[in-house]
Amino acid sequence: MKRKSVNILLVAAALAAIVLASRTVEGIGARKREMDIQYLPNTQSLKLMSLGYRNLVSDILWFKTTQYYGGYRMGRNSLRLFKHLINVITDLDPQFTFAYQLGAVIMAEDMGDFEEGRRLLRKGIENNPENWRLNFELGFLYYITGRDYKMAQQYFTMASRMPGANERALRFAASAAARGDDLSLSIKMWKHLADNTEEEFMKELAAGYIRKLEKKMEERREEGE
Amino acid sequence: MDILSVEEIRKSFKSDFTRQRSEVLHGVSFRASDGEVLGFLGPNGAGKTTTIKIILGLIRPDSGKVRVMGRDISDRGIKKVIGYMPEKAYFYNHLSLREFLEFCGRMSGMKGDLLRDRISELIELVGLSGSEDRKLKGFSKGMTQRAGLIQAIIHDPDLLILDEPFSGLDPMGRKLIRDVLMRLRDEGKTIFFSSHILPDMEMICDRTCIIKKGRVVRQLSMGELTRVGEGKVDIRARSCPQEEIENIADYIEGVRKNHDESIISVSKQEYTRSVLTRLLDCGADILSVATRHPTLEDVFLDEIESGSKGESEKQEEIEAVTG
Amino acid sequence: MSGIKTIALNTFRESIRGKVLYVVLVFGGILILSTYFLSPLSVGSAREKIITDVGLAFISFIGVMTVVVVGSTLVHKEIDKKAVYMVLIRPITRLEYILGKFFGIMTAVLLIALVMGVLTALSVLLGGGNISGQLVAAVYFSILEMAVMCSIVLFFSTFTTPVLTFFFAACVFAAGSLSGDLRVFAEKMGSSGGKLIMDLFYYILPNLSIFNYRHEAVHQLPVPINDLLISSVYSLVYCGALLLLAYLVFRRREFT
Numbered sequence: 141m142k143r144k145s146v147n148i149l150l151v152a153a154a155l156a157a158i159v160l161a162s163r164t165v166e167g168i169g170a171r172k173r174e175m176d177i178q179y180l181p182n183t184q185s186l187k188l189m190s191l192g193y194r195n196l197v198s199d200i201l202w203f204k205t206t207q208y209y210g211g212y213r214m215g216r217n218s219l220r221l222f223k224h225l226i227n228v229i230t231d232l233d234p235q236f237t238f239a240y241q242l243g244a245v246i247m248a249e250d251m252g253d254f255e256e257g258r259r260l261l262r263k264g265i266e267n268n269p270e271n272w273r274l275n276f277e278l279g280f281l282y283y284i285t286g287r288d289y290k291m292a293q294q295y296f297t298m299a300s301r302m303p304g305a306n307e308r309a310l311r312f313a314a315s316a317a318a319r320g321d322d323l324s325l326s327i328k329m330w331k332h333l334a335d336n337t338e339e340e341f342m343k344e345l346a347a348g349y350i351r352k353l354e355k356k357m358e359e360r361r362e363e364g365e
Numbered sequence: 366m367d368i369l370s371v372e373e374i375r376k377s378f379k380s381d382f383t384r385q386r387s388e389v390l391h392g393v394s395f396r397a398s399d400g401e402v403l404g405f406l407g408p409n410g411a412g413k414t415t416t417i418k419i420i421l422g423l424i425r426p427d428s429g430k431v432r433v434m435g436r437d438i439s440d441r442g443i444k445k446v447i448g449y450m451p452e453k454a455y456f457y458n459h460l461s462l463r464e465f466l467e468f469c470g471r472m473s474g475m476k477g478d479l480l481r482d483r484i485s486e487l488i489e490l491v492g493l494s495g496s497e498d499r500k501l502k503g504f505s506k507g508m509t510q511r512a513g514l515i516q517a518i519i520h521d522p523d524l525l526i527l528d529e530p531f532s533g534l535d536p537m538g539r540k541l542i543r544d545v546l547m548r549l550r551d552e553g554k555t556i557f558f559s560s561h562i563l564p565d566m567e568m569i570c571d572r573t574c575i576i577k578k579g580r581v582v583r584q585l586s587m588g589e590l591t592r593v594g595e596g597k598v599d600i601r602a603r604s605c606p607q608e609e610i611e612n613i614a615d616y617i618e619g620v621r622k623n624h625d626e627s628i629i630s631v632s633k634q635e636y637t638r639s640v641l642t643r644l645l646d647c648g649a650d651i652l653s654v655a656t657r658h659p660t661l662e663d664v665f666l667d668e669i670e671s672g673s674k675g676e677s678e679k680q681e682e683i684e685a686v687t688g
Numbered sequence: 689m690s691g692i693k694t695i696a697l698n699t700f701r702e703s704i705r706g707k708v709l710y711v712v713l714v715f716g717g718i719l720i721l722s723t724y725f726l727s728p729l730s731v732g733s734a735r736e737k738i739i740t741d742v743g744l745a746f747i748s749f750i751g752v753m754t755v756v757v758v759g760s761t762l763v764h765k766e767i768d769k770k771a772v773y774m775v776l777i778r779p780i781t782r783l784e785y786i787l788g789k790f791f792g793i794m795t796a797v798l799l800i801a802l803v804m805g806v807l808t809a810l811s812v813l814l815g816g817g818n819i820s821g822q823l824v825a826a827v828y829f830s831i832l833e834m835a836v837m838c839s840i841v842l843f844f845s846t847f848t849t850p851v852l853t854f855f856f857a858a859c860v861f862a863a864g865s866l867s868g869d870l871r872v873f874a875e876k877m878g879s880s881g882g883k884l885i886m887d888l889f890y891y892i893l894p895n896l897s898i899f900n901y902r903h904e905a906v907h908q909l910p911v912p913i914n915d916l917l918i919s920s921v922y923s924l925v926y927c928g929a930l931l932l933l934a935y936l937v938f939r940r941r942e943f944t
Contacts, residue, residue: 155892
């Protein structure tokens with residue numbers, strides 16, 4: 141019996157030592173993580189170094205990118221390196237459609253750079269010509285951020301012609317585009333986007349933007365009174 | 366003093382499949398005194414190897430005590446005086462004989478020239494000279510047995526434990542091991558070994574423990590064997606006229622014929638002289654006169670079989686009582 | 689003490705003798721040298737960067753691979769073939785056995801890391817660059833990483849098969865390398881129950897990202913002395929703790 145309690149004590153001591161040591165090096169680890177992103181090599185070098193495991197490398201980078209965005213939302217870092225990250229990821233794996241989708245939305249909305257978002261989606265469409273979602277999203281961005289209703293309508297129509305397109309959402313989107321600036325409609329469009337995606341991240345993002353727009357609507361109503 | 370003392374060792378194992386505990390040793394006890402050669406005899410599955418592994422610390426007993434030279438076996442220092450020769454060659458096969466022996470010697474605390482000289486001496490003793498630099502992988506069965514013996518005695522242990530040292534050897538190999546063991550016995554070492562080869566055991570043991578189904582059922586000394594049946598004499602003779610045999614019928618237990626030889630069993634020792642004289646007078650050739658005593662094999666088989674009889678007798682008793 | 693030395697020497701010999709080792713070394717050597725030939729494809733000083741980056745990555749990867757492959761088979765083979773009896777019946781404690789195995793494997797791996805380090809340095813020199821202190825430091829940190837992995841592999845090999853040992857070690861390596869990112873992922877979990885478990889997991893898994901000094905070596909950034917000290921101590925503590933756990937498990941083992 142005495143042996144057993146000694147053993148348990150030793151195990152506990154070993155684990156405690158590990159935990160303590162891990163806490164001590166946490167700072168170094170955080171610094172290393174930032175460096176990984178800061179010193180991400182250019183696409184060409186990365187392609188060389190990936191040695192055929194490009195998708196794996198792109199997946200790992202995607203994981204780091206989502207944590208990077210998470211850090212931005214928690215106020216820990218800026219999105220300064222986001223563009224570079226997304227570009228490298230889509231260079232390594234041009235068929236990674238979700239990276240285009242999320243990347244464009246974040247660049248257009250959080251970074252306020254519609255042009256970059258547009259450019260990214262165009263790259264995505266070039267590499268994935270049969271993908272209706274990318275066209276839909278570009279239309280969406282033109283509508284919400286670019287305020288270019290003609291272009292929005294054009295892309296919605298293109299998307300509706302592609303295989304797998306969700307008919308109802310697209311018809312609604314197309315008709316909405318014809319009506320121009322309308323806050324409540326924008327909110328409804330975001331809701332439709334959220335409903336049509338299986339990606340949790342997208343749903344969260346949409347919810348965030350809806351809240352922003354609803355607040356704006358409140359402010360406008362108060363001003364009007 | 367008792368060099369080795371095993372008291373009430375119990376051990377049960379959990380079967381992987383059935384999750385049931387099966388008791389393998391039900392309280393094994395025996396002792397080996399200083400300078401004794403103790404044999405360990407038992408049918409397969411009786412628990413010989415398990416007992417030996419417990420003595421060596423490879424397995425922990427559920428209960429009971431094992432002491433070597435008065436110290437408990439958990440005392441790490443006690444391993445210095447124990448040598449073990451395993452049943453099969455459990456060696457580092459990628460090493461050469463010399464490398465392997467150096468490794469073993471160093472782990473037992475030897476080093477330098479002392480170790481090297483001892484290795485050379487022992488290699489020569491067991492007849493492996495010339496094979497020092499060959500890899501153990503290429504050794505024959507007999508060679509590996511001898512290598513195993515060397516590693517067991519390289520550190521000059523006081524207690525030598527061997528698990529089936531004679532198994533798989535040709536007669537020459539067996540003689541070699543026997544000779545080495547007897548030499549060690551003469552040097553005063555205590556030897557404890559398990560075996561199936563009874564004649565060898567009979568030849569070199571002072572005492573034997575017979576283990577059956579996890580219990581020591583009999584301990585007897587070789588001296589006892591010779592004492593039992595004292596008084597019976599066997600005479601081997603040739604060209605023995607039949608009438609003469611009938612004449613001495615009162616003094617003999619029986620006659621066995623083997624080709625032209627007759628083996629005459631004298632019933633009492635005091636009759637030996639008269640029977641011998643009679644045979645000589647009638648012109649028979651006396652080939653040998655020997656005391657007849659049971660062999661270890663007789664005792665062993667008797668012990669094993671009596672157990673089974675005993676059980677069925679017990680069963681009858683129980684049925685008689687409970688009706 | 690001499691018990692540890694004897695077993696370490698024996699283990700070292702056995703690690704070196706395995707053919708796997710030579711394959712790994714040759715493979716690694718070729719890859720490192722091939723980066724030298726590939727790098728003209730990129731422009732300017734990028735060549736030196738690639739050689740350094742790839743060379744160091746290979747040292748880390750192949751070093752860890754060797755540790756895992758050798759470690760997962762060595763102990764198990766010995767126990768399976770019962771050669772370990774020859775050790776256990778002698779006045780050697782099970783702790784000495786574990787430590788001897790650890791030092792034996794680490795010595796072999798150290799040799800490999802040094803050889804590959806020299807090859808990388810040579811490639812850099814041939815490319816017209818200089819061998820920097822950061823390069824040496826990066827190799828040192830890689831060795832610390834290998835030591836941590838070695839203790840983990842030994843721990844698993846005391847109670848499970850080579851295949852499972854390899855699998856667990858590979859998982860721990862992957863998780864440990866992405867350690868920091870996993871933590872951020874865990875913070876999102878919110879609920880205190882799940883978070884506590886993830887936190888515990890995070891702290892117990894080795895934080896291998898701290899041993900990565902490739903960026904410093906490639907971009908000639910300073911390596912703080914503090915880092916050297918703290919990471920060395922971390923490696924020491926982690927190895928010590930895991931070897932202790934390995935000993936506790938091994939001590940309880942029975943050899944039927």
